[in-house]
Amino acid sequence: MCNALDPIVRTWIALLDSAEVLLRTAPGRDPGAFDRVGIAIDLLLKHEHTMTDAQRELARRTVWVRDNPESIPDDRSTWGRCTCPTCRLARRLTQAHQKYPALRASAVAIVLPQPTPTTQGELFP
Numbered sequence: 001m002c003n004a005l006d007p008i009v010r011t012w013i014a015l016l017d018s019a020e021v022l023l024r025t026a027p028g029r030d031p032g033a034f035d036r037v038g039i040a041i042d043l044l045l046k047h048e049h050t051m052t053d054a055q056r057e058l059a060r061r062t063v064w065v066r067d068n069p070e071s072i073p074d075d076r077s078t079w080g081r082c083t084c085p086t087c088r089l090a091r092r093l094t095q096a097h098q099k100y101p102a103l104r105a106s107a108v109a110i111v112l113p114q115p116t117p118t119t120q121g122e123l124f125p
């Protein structure tokens with residue numbers, strides 16, 4: 001890996017490689033191995049969430065060039081996207097609201113019940 005790369009991009013690539021190695025070498029019937037893979041993927045996605053679109057695109061481009069003999073695909077429109085669960089959900093909600101505007105109009109704000117005040121604090125100031 002090129003050391004001139006942005007350290008944030010290098011970290012993403014290292015986390016990706018680590019997750020892939022853990023996944024490839026996980027014994028089939030070892031639940032602990034799959035927990036470790038899940039933790040590695042979670043770390044990767046949390047790191048990815050902190051990156052800019054340009055950093056994510058550079059990271060994916062670097063991995064593509066390193067791992068693929070083919071030239072880089074013309075359509076790289078999604079390479080800058082964050083793929084963490086929060087951002088994926090936000091994109092899907094945006095798409096749903098665009099496709100079905102009535103959803104937004106009929107959405108009802110959910111109000112969670114607030115904790116009931118107690119006298120406990122008054123007894124022990």
Ligand SMILES: [Zn+2]
Nearest residue numbers: 049082084087
């Ligand atoms: Zn994200």
